[in-house]
Amino acid sequence: MFTATQPIRDIVAELSSAAPILAQFEIDSSRHGDQNLEQACSAAQFSVEQVLEKLQDAALNEDGAERPDPSQFTLTRLIQHIVRVHHRYLREQLPRLIALAKESAKKPAGESAEWRRVALLLDELRTTMARHFEKEEQVLFPYIAQIDDEPRLAYLPPNGGFANMADTVFLMAQEHESVDHGLREIEMLLSGIAEGAACRDFVAAFRAMKSDIETHVQLEDYCLFPRALRAERAAKQGR
Secondary structure, eight states: OOOTTSBHHHHHHHOTTHHHHHHHTTOOTTTTTTSBHHHHHHHHTOOHHHHHHHHHHHHHHGGGOOOOOGGGSOHHHHHHHIIIIIIHHHHHHHHHHHHHHHHHHHSSSTTHHHHHHHHHHHHHHHHHHHHHHHHIIIIIHHHHHHHHHOGGGGGSOOTTOOSOHHHHHHHHHHHHHHHHHHHHHHHHHHHTSOOOHHHHHHHHHHHHHHHHHHHHHHHIIIIIHHHHHHHHHHHHHTO
């Protein structure tokens, strides 16, 4: 998953077809290697969302290569994948989308109230996800990794004071549902805003973020959490 703040040199190193794709948008991977993608797109006056879409498509199809399946990762590796790919992506994208929505709300158009509501909902999402990530990264994920690395430690109480992992997993799932409700409200608001170049770019970026959140939630709710609960149960039964 590429991001707008990722350096050009890192994108080219990760994707062999990136250089010719970037060249189509007048971005020289050699001269602009130290810039991030957003800076390079701004200088070339191209939509960063459009370039990101091309890069993501190429990554999915390059050489027909089989991409890693996160469901086959160890619990510890899966946690690392979730944090490094999905948590990082959301932390980078949300502030940018909030700024774009607030900028759109300032324009003298009939939809300024809708844009203000979109910005507010995105800001609430950023606050919610910051707290959610803190509970996962500081409490739940370290405990799961502990079980994965040394099952005998499964009896140690998790840091942070939660009574058991099942209750915390249930709370995380509830928070995921709340996030989904907020995303659907934003989608409805956007469907009522008149189309324009800026709006299309915003909608594309929002939908890319929404899709990433859905993938992220599925990995946690249907892969990480069930496996972690089984691992904890097995570890305790083995003692």
